Amino acid sequence: MLGDGALAQLKREGRIVVVGASLAGLRAAETMRAKGFAGSLTMIGDEPCEPYDRPPLSKGVLLGRARADRTALPRLRSVDATWRLGVPATGLDMAARRVRLADGDEVPYDRLLIATGVRARPWPREEEAELDGVFVLRTRDDGSALARRLDEGPKRVLVIGGGFAGSEVASACRERGLPVTVAERGAAPLVGALGGVVAAVAADLQREHGVDLRCGVMVTALEGDASGRVRAAHLSDGSTVETDVVVVSLGALRNTEWLHGSGLGAGPRGIACDAGCRAFDIRGIVTDDIYAAGDVARCPHPLFGYQFLSLEHWGNAVAQGRIAAHNMLSESIDRLPHMDVPAFWSSQFGVNIKSVGVPSMATEILISQGSLESRRFVGVYGYQGRVIGAVSFDHGRWLPFYEELIEKTAPFPPQFTTVDRHADGQRPLDADFPDPSVPSHGPTVTLSGYSPADRRMTFTPAH
């Protein structure tokens, strides 16, 4: 409990430790200083470089238009921190309020912010993952290594997983004129995030741009040559793809292993926290000195039935980092809830895709503006008679309107007419989401139930 003066003392001479030196951690640190935190601030990051921006890694960097080492995040203000970069955190002692580092150091804190994010899910068979030419794409090093390999002009690139990241990689390769195969376990690319109706458009788009798109298949094995370079991939339909570059794009794993045994409510689905970003312990009791933000956090959202929501979105990292920082340095009555409507964007095959809300929760979709056929449209998602999400293809300027509908829990299907209403938009369609228990490319929005201590989820690799 913060008694009278305790908060002032914390602000004056407290010790705040931020584990995770990327977007959420940096914006949180800036907010702390902006709010007048004058104590010591330690930023711990497992990567050796200062905070950088990830979206360009699957876009401009792969096209050779931007360099991976030139994507440092702009600093909005000085954070005057002690940086411990290239040293991962390995443990947390909640009772002693200390973070253990890989080099054996221990860093004491009064307030801890965990923003360790996610990492790329690796190819499950280790010896195959280590073949030369097999990549994942998450970090700056991943981006520059893949870009270098694409510069060499590979004969064919195989992308495993047709989610947003995989589709962006395929798009960049096609733009560079490289032959690409995409292998997607679901019925179409983006199906987990946007459902079958919209995914069918994404599939057409890929094929039209020359992608060899294989859906409903799994990659069962990667095969290397005598020198340890990947040369082929074997698919579950019995076919073989000859390839010299494989990009494994199977979603992300939350970086919570270091918290195992600490007593914090952390597991494969992330760190459970309340709407104010305070982390729960394993018993479901909220802590008052440990906060979580960004991709690693999962927190209950009032618009989505108070289920815990995990978001791997850029905007969420910024907003949640700021909220966590604010709340760390506020009396309980002044704390703010993190209630932003989820939103993300993607750019692929010449199309700007944006989404708000949680489409994957929906059962129905209505194309309210434009048409699927023209590939320029807004789709509104409905769940139990209310608007729950929206997606746009080259129609992003309309999305703020739909965001308001989601916030107001407006009825679905919407009863009004709009400009540019087509035959598609006369009645709702089945949104056609795959069974969420079947893992595919990993949607970037995940609802994960009500239990703050859920540590049971396991992932069964494709085979």
Place this chain on the structure above:
Amino acid sequence: MTQTLLHQILDYANRADPYPIYEELRKTPVHHEADGPYVISTYYEIRSLLHDPRISSDARNLASGNADPLAEPASEQSALPPGFLRLDPPEHDRMRRMTNRHFGPPHSPRRVDQMRPELHDIVGGLIDGIGDPSRIDLVEEFSYPFPVTVICRLLGVPREDEARFHTWADTLAASLDPDPDADAAERDKGAAEARMQLGMYLAGLIEERRKNPGDDMLSQLATTKSQDGQMTTMELLSTAALLLIAGHETTVNLITNGMLTLLRNPDVLQRLKTEPRLAVPIVEELLRFEPPVQLLPQRTTLADIEVRGVTIPKGSTLWLILASGNRDPQRFENPDHFDPDRPDIQHLGLGSGIHSCFGAPLARLEAQFALSELARRLDNPRLLDDPPPYRQNAVLRGPRHLRIACDGVRP
């Protein structure tokens, strides 16, 4: 007899300072007078409606709307179809896409940036040409000729023809003003005539560019075929007319309002002299504080819409008072204070949504160049009239003349 708020907005007597009327308006965020338009004056409501697909900008919907004596009548019954400003999707999107192909990203990401040296030279030349420094009319000598020259170069309109289309552009801009006292029939006739003349002039130019294409936008619009097809001559004419007028009648006011505001805020002017980079936030704050487009009077509801508890019926005309939203204290702290150091200046000055200002990147750059160079080169500038005389237009609001004096013009 007291005037209604609507009449007060339009009353020329209030042109120099409409902001107290807007403050009064904001007490009723959805203001409606019998048979009149629904007037929206608060920031968040305007912003929502700018993104609302139940609102049409199509001139044809407006014409078939209610019998509103204040709304602009169907003045577009001329030879030209409406430009994309007055179209809804999908036609709007197609036309704007085809036009943007030669102006901005993704196809022409560097076009505006490449105009920097040219902008710099034009600004320099105009300031060099200033006559008697003790009596400068900034509008005549600078703010008007600058954007006109720029839009002419961009489109490929010969500079020597400027005087001719100056008259047409002025007449058309004046027709956008929903002035209740003007003779509507006379005004519409004048506008139709001007539009026709401008159309014929542009048609001749386009024909010539088709034969001898240059690297100007008119040539590119006339000769490009894309996935969206090729613009018909009529589409090309109305697009060119739109760009020409929009390029004429808005930037001039941004620059003039800018200099006026700087002269009223000498501390900011002084800072700009030594910090040219301050021009960027200054122009953004200007777009909030004195936006060249004060209100959007041409939108129609396609459905019943509820705004702040008021149901606006289908088929109503909306006026969105951007300049009022920009001064809404619910959104901006101390809104009547000109402060380029505001941490976030997300103004409505360039609109928002699909009709947000097409020429915004160019207008911003022009105003930044103009104000930083004026600040740097005019020695001890001061206002001779405050307030200056304004144009009649309540929508495209700005001084008709801005008389200033200075001790000299620095090289």
